[in-house]
Amino acid sequence: MRALTWQGTGNVSVETVPDPIIEQPTDAIIKVTSTAICGSDLHLYDVLGMYLDKGDILGHEPMGIVQEVGPEVTHIKAGDRVVIPFNISCGHCFMCSRGFFAQCETTQVTEHGKGASLFGYTKLYGQVPGGQAEFLRVPQAHFGPIAVPEGHPDERYLFLSDVLTTSWQAVQFADVQKGDTVLVTGLGPIGQMSARIARHLGAELVIGVDSVPERLAMARRHGIVTIDDTEIDDVPAAVLELTHGRGADSVIEAVGMEAHGTPFQAAAMTAAGMLPDALARKAIDTVGVDRMGALRTAFASVRRAGTVSIVGVYGGQADPIPMMDLFDKGVTLRMGQAHVRRWSDDILPLLTGDDDPLGVDDLVTHRLPLEQAPHAYEIFKKKEDGCIKVVLKP
Template structure:
C-alpha cells in the first residue's frame, strides 16, 4: 500500500509499504477513505516533537471502512464505516472509565506512565503506524473506533478525528459558562473549533487572536471579534474590549511552535508585541532542537504570557496547544497572584467524539467550512509543503488514499 513515511527531520516520503494485518484480538484493519494533515504532523517533521522513529507512517486522523476484525472486536464487522479517533484507549482501565481516555493505562506499549498513545507519533507514544495510508491497523478497536451515521460524510467526519474534539476539549477545560467572554489564541483549525465549541457552550463573546488574515476572516465569519497581533497589542486590545477587566476564559490553541521570547518577558514588554503562529513555518527546527532533543527557550511562550495577562482575575486558562515533555516554563507568579485556574492536556478524544458526531448528525453544528483543501495521497508531500508554508487559505487539508 501507499503511505506517508517519516525518514528523518525534514524528510518524509510517499512509500510503498506492506499492508497491515491483525496482530491482536482487539485489532481491526481499516481501509482508509479519508485522512488529513494536522499541525502536530508538522511538529514531528520539523523535529519540535522529537523521538520519531524512521519508518513510522505519519498521520493521526482517518475515516474508513472496517476490512477485518480480531475475535474480540464484537461491536464492529467488515464493511462498517468508522471514525478513527487520534488517540487510542482501552475503555476498561480506571482512566478510560472516568473519561480521561488520553491517559489510558493500557494503550501505550511503553507502560501506563509513558503518556498518551496515538497514531503516527514518536516512540514514547507507542509508536503506532499512522493513518496517512491506504490501510491501518487500529489497536483496541472495540473501544476506540466509532461507527458513523450515514448522513455524516467523510469531509465532516475527518474533522472529528482530532481537531474538532481538541477544540471542544479546550472549551471544556476552560469551564465556559453561559455568557462568558472567551479569548482564543491561535485561529488555526483547532482554534476555529475552540471558537465554535465556546459558542456551543453558551459563551457570550469570543475574541480570536492570530496574525493570518484568512484565519481571522474565518473566525469573524463564526461571529468572533478578531485581533491581528501584527497590528494591535493583543493584551491591550482585549482589555479595551472588556472594560479593563479581561476575559473570563482564555484558550491557548497555539503551543510549542510559538516563537519564543528571545530574551524573556522583559524584551516583549519593551516591544509590546511578540510573535506566534501555530505551526509557524519561519522557525527552523535547528533553532529549537539540539542533538535531536528539544532545547527549552529562555522563558514561557509568547502565547502563555499573553494568556495570563488577558484573562480576568480568578479566570481560567486552558492550554491545548502542544508542548514537549521537557518544556518547563509557565508564568506561574502572575497566575498565582491573580487567582487563575490553569487546566491543560491532551484531548480525551473517545469520551468527546460521540457527542460531536451526534451534534453533526442532527444538524446542530456543521463543521464543513473548516476543511479548505482535498488532495489525493499521491500529492501528500506537496500538500505538506503548502501547509507548512502557510499558503493563504490552507487551513485544513484532507488526504484521499
Template structure:
C-alpha cells in the same frame, strides 16, 4: 500498501510498505478512505520528535471501512464505516473508565502517556494512518461506527477523529457558561471550532486573536467574533483589558508552543535550548480576569522548555 513515511527532518516520502495485519484477537483492520493532516504533524516534519525512526508511517486522523477483525471483536463488522480517534485506549483501565483515555495504562508500555497513531515508539509504537491500511487495536472500544443510513460524505465526518472533539473538550473543560466573555488565541482549525463551541455554550462575547490576517477575516466571517491582530496593535493586552472591563472570564490557548517566536526564541530553538514559544501563554495570563480560567489546549509537550509558571501566574494578580 502505499503509505506516507518519515525519512528524517523535512523529508517525507510515499513508499510501498508491508501491509498492516491483525496482531491481536481484538484488533480490527481498516481500509483508509480519508485522513487529515494535523498541525502536530509539523512537529514530526520539523524533526522535533527525535525518537521517530526512518520509514515510520505518520498520520493520526483517519476514517475508513473495516476489512478484517479479530475473533473477539463484536462491536463492529466487516464493511462498517468507522472513524478512528488519534488516542489509542483500551476502554477498561482506570483512566479510560474516567474519560482520560489519553493516559490509558495499556496502550503504551512506557506508561508515561497513552498510545498515539504515527507518533514513534515512545507513544506505543503504532504505525500511522496515512496509509492504505491501518491496524486498530481495542476494536470493541476504539472505532466510532457511522450508521449505515448516514448520507454524509467522509469530508463531513472526518474532523470527529481529532479536531472537533479537541475543540469541544476545550470549551467544556474551561467551564464556559452563559454570559461569559471568551478569548480564543489562534484562528487555525482548532481555534475556529473552539470559537463556535464557545457560542454554543452561551458565551456573550467571543474574541479571536491571531497575527495571520486571512485567518482573522475567516473567523470574523464564519464565527461572528471580534478579531484582533496582535502583530498590528501595540499594547494589545492593555486594550483588551479595557474593552472587557478587567479581562476575559475564559482564555483558551489553541496555539501552544507554536506561537509566533521572538528573535531570542528562534535562536533558542536553533540551539536546542528550548522548543517553541511561550508567547501565547503569556498573552493569556495578561488577558484573563482575576480568578478567570486559562485553558491550555495548544501543545506544551517539549520537555526542554522552561515553563515559567510562577512568573506567568503572578501577572494575573492585577
C-alpha cells in the same frame, strides 16, 4: 499499500509499505477513505525528528471502512464506516473507567513516562503506524472506533478523530459559562472549532487572535471578534478594552510551541531539532525550548479567578512560567491530550442532521490525493494558498 512516511527533518514521502494485518484479537483493519494533516504533525516534520525513525508512517486523524476485525471486536464489523480516535484506549482500565482515555493504562508508554499510545506520533507515544495511508491497523478496536452513519461526506465526521473532540474538551476545560467572554489564541483548525464550540455552548463574546488573513476571515464568518496581532502590539491591552478592563473569563490557548514573538526560544527550538538524536532528546528533556509567546498572551489576558485551557502542544521541560502572576490572579490552568471517546457521543448528534451548528463544513480548505501529501505538508507549514486544513484522500 501506499503510506506517507517520515524520512528526515522537513522530509516526508509517500512510499510502498507492507499492508497491515490483524495482530491481536482486539485489532481491526480499516481502508482509509479520508485522513487529515494536524498542526501537531508539523512538530514531527520540523522539530521532533529525534523521536522518529526513517520510514515511520505519520497521521492520526483517519476514518474509513472496516475491512476485518479480530475475534474480540464486536461493536463494529466489516463494511462499517468508522472514525478512529487519535489516542488508543482500552475503555476499561483505571484511567479509562474515569473518562481519562488519553491516559489509558493499557496503552501507556511507560518506557518514556508518557500517556496513552497515539497513532503516527513518535517513540514517545508508542511508535504506532499512523493513518496517512491506504490501510490502518487499529489496536484496541473493541472500544476505540466510532461508527458513523452514511448521508454526509467524510469531512462532516472526520474531525471526531481529533479536531472536534480536542476543541470540545478545550472549551469544557475552560469552564465556559453562558454569557462569558472567551479568548482563543491561534485560529488554526483547533482554534477555529474551539471558538465556534464556545459560541455554541453559550459564550456571549468570543475573541480570536491570529496573524493569517484567511484564518481571521474564516473566524469572522462564524461570529468571532478577531484581533490581528500583526496590527496590534499589545494584545492583552486590546482584550482588556473589549472586556471593560476585566479580562476574558476564559482563555483557550490553541497555538502551542509554534508561537511567534519569542525569538530566543524559537532559535533554541530550531537548534535542538538540528542536534544528533541523543543530544536533541536531552535538550528537549532539560532545556526550555518552547516558544512561549501565546502562553504569555493567555496569562496576561485572563481575568482574575479566570481559567486558561491549554490545548496547543508543548514539548519543553523547563519552560519559564510566570507563577507569581498566576498565583496572585488565582488563575486555574487545565490542559492535556483530548479524551476523544469522552466527548464523541455528545458531538455526534450535532453532525448527523442537515444543519451544521458547529460549522464543520467550513473548515477544510484543501483536499488532495495521498500522493500529494509532501506538497500538502509544505503549504500547511508555510500557510500558503490560504491553507487552513488539509484532508488527504488515499
